Amino acid sequence: MMGRFAFGWDRRGIDAASRANVAIAVAEDARGRIYEVAAVCKAVGLEHTSTLTDIGVLLGSVELDDLLSLRAVPGVVAVEVEREFRLKQFLWSR
Amino acid sequence: MPFGTPTRHLPGAFPTRRATGLHLVLFGAGLDSAASLTILRNIAGLRVAVSSDFQGPAAPDCLAPGEGILFERLGAALLLGDPDQARALAQARGSVLRVVPERCVRPNTLMTNTVPQAEPASQEALLTDTAFATWGLQATGALSSPYSGRGVRVAILDTGVDRGHPDFAGRNIVAQSFVAGLSAEDANGHGTFCAGVACGSRAPRDAPRYGIAHGADLFCARVLDDTATGTDGNVLAGIDWAVRHECAVVSMSLGSPVFVGDSYPEVYEQVAARALAAGSLLIAPAGNSSSRPDEIAPVDHPANCPSVVAVGAVDRSLTLAPFSNGGLNPGAEVDVVAPGIAISSAAPRPSLYQTATGTSMAVPCVAGVAALLAEANPRARGAALKALLLKTVLALSAPACDAGAGLVQAPQ
Numbered sequence: 001m002m003g004r005f006a007f008g009w010d011r012r013g014i015d016a017a018s019r020a021n022v023a024i025a026v027a028e029d030a031r032g033r034i035y036e037v038a039a040v041c042k043a044v045g046l047e048h049t050s051t052l053t054d055i056g057v058l059l060g061s062v063e064l065d066d067l068l069s070l071r072a073v074p075g076v077v078a079v080e081v082e083r084e085f086r087l088k089q090f091l092w093s094r
Numbered sequence: 095m096p097f098g099t100p101t102r103h104l105p106g107a108f109p110t111r112r113a114t115g116l117h118l119v120l121f122g123a124g125l126d127s128a129a130s131l132t133i134l135r136n137i138a139g140l141r142v143a144v145s146s147d148f149q150g151p152a153a154p155d156c157l158a159p160g161e162g163i164l165f166e167r168l169g170a171a172l173l174l175g176d177p178d179q180a181r182a183l184a185q186a187r188g189s190v191l192r193v194v195p196e197r198c199v200r201p202n203t204l205m206t207n208t209v210p211q212a213e214p215a216s217q218e219a220l221l222t223d224t225a226f227a228t229w230g231l232q233a234t235g236a237l238s239s240p241y242s243g244r245g246v247r248v249a250i251l252d253t254g255v256d257r258g259h260p261d262f263a264g265r266n267i268v269a270q271s272f273v274a275g276l277s278a279e280d281a282n283g284h285g286t287f288c289a290g291v292a293c294g295s296r297a298p299r300d301a302p303r304y305g306i307a308h309g310a311d312l313f314c315a316r317v318l319d320d321t322a323t324g325t326d327g328n329v330l331a332g333i334d335w336a337v338r339h340e341c342a343v344v345s346m347s348l349g350s351p352v353f354v355g356d357s358y359p360e361v362y363e364q365v366a367a368r369a370l371a372a373g374s375l376l377i378a379p380a381g382n383s384s385s386r387p388d389e390i391a392p393v394d395h396p397a398n399c400p401s402v403v404a405v406g407a408v409d410r411s412l413t414l415a416p417f418s419n420g421g422l423n424p425g426a427e428v429d430v431v432a433p434g435i436a437i438s439s440a441a442p443r444p445s446l447y448q449t450a451t452g453t454s455m456a457v458p459c460v461a462g463v464a465a466l467l468a469e470a471n472p473r474a475r476g477a478a479l480k481a482l483l484l485k486t487v488l489a490l491s492a493p494a495c496d497a498g499a500g501l502v503q504a505p506q
Contacts, residue, residue, distance in 0.1 A: 021325065021326075021327060023326050023327065023330055023361045024361070025360065025361040025364040025365065028368075049327075050327070050331060052330055052331060052333075052334035053334070054334045054337040054338045054368075054372065055330065055333055055334045055337055055365045055368050055369060056364070056365075056368060057330050057334070057361065057364075057365060059327045059330065059331070077360070077364060078360035078361045078364060079361070080326070080359055080360065080361045080362075082325050082326040082327055083325070083326050083350050083359075083395065084323060084324070084325055084350060085317075085318065085323065085324045085325065085326075085328075085329060085348040085349060085350055086322060086323055086348065086349075086350065087253075087284050087318065087322040087347065087348060087452075087454055
């Protein structure tokens, strides 16, 4: 079974890279200590770039080999590799 | 057509989807390949091949009756079985999430440049832009609504906004960029367009009225660059900002395609649920990858999250737009639809006005209507506002998984 089913994130597009940007959802009961959770994530390899306190999310990047360790940090409920977004429109006339 | 009397004719029957004669089986996310094979062989009595055994792509069209293919990466299988076999699989609850007739789908490719034209179901039902208002405002009843969204904060997460557009003069607009190196000024046009549909002026300088919540406060976050591309980090930062500013409505006309069989992203679902709890309703497009009736693609990410309102598009006859994605994946159905073909709105200076098509255009329409509902029901925020939005609709004849509750309607 592939990564997304086994580990809860999507591996598409990251296999050729050694490092990925990630979004980490902090568990509801750990949101009050989100900075402590961030510190533990940094200790297991997260290069922490942002803390989104109002939605309980940490942003950063991590070596792919450290994804499992990140997922196992107490207070982390989900880890996802960053996706790219595009607009949902396909016809313009001015 | 007079103002305030949007056509209430329902379109004709939605074209029947093209079924292939096969069945698609979706397994639970925790089920491994061996267990899936056991179910297919022992419960349904099928002869099953595994897709990774094929040299090159597996070819479902070579299946004989009683045979199936297990797609290990998708957690799904295709089978050419009789109805009893399909029923037996559907009853394997806990292991099998869904058994559905296979439809032609295009999993993840965005359409560009071409617009399939839906045949209007009835000439009577056609709505048209008038000198006074766009057809979308007529279809949603926004023209006759006594509400303007006053006191309601609406966030537009997009390519920024042209704050100096004459139609936004005198409006409360807060803008913030979450894209490194770029300001919140819109050099693409998509963000200004969406801001215009959701919250544009009641009396534009040189165009029919195109905006719904003309009294709402606008919070525009740039989360996409000038090439209309962004990342999760940008979008999540924008959502966080909107929640912090107590925006009751968050319009996000963006997405990325998913595969049939994909589940929704857990981080986004957590975020959307938290936003709802904080009083912010996230709204996103179903996506434009379908070519109905032959091909239907699944609802894009992040609209596929259950806590996000997923928006499909209809045309001027209130028929589902041929490109509008559908509810193929469990939990990722379309919630509502809104006008999404030939929609006119604001453009950054010097153009001032533009017309566009897509589920992107339907999203700010829903956001505008949600803002009116929020003003009319000051205690309805978050999940309560979502419930109200899904209740205040005009039911359509399209299937619920593709059109949700129906066409959004402004409070009267």
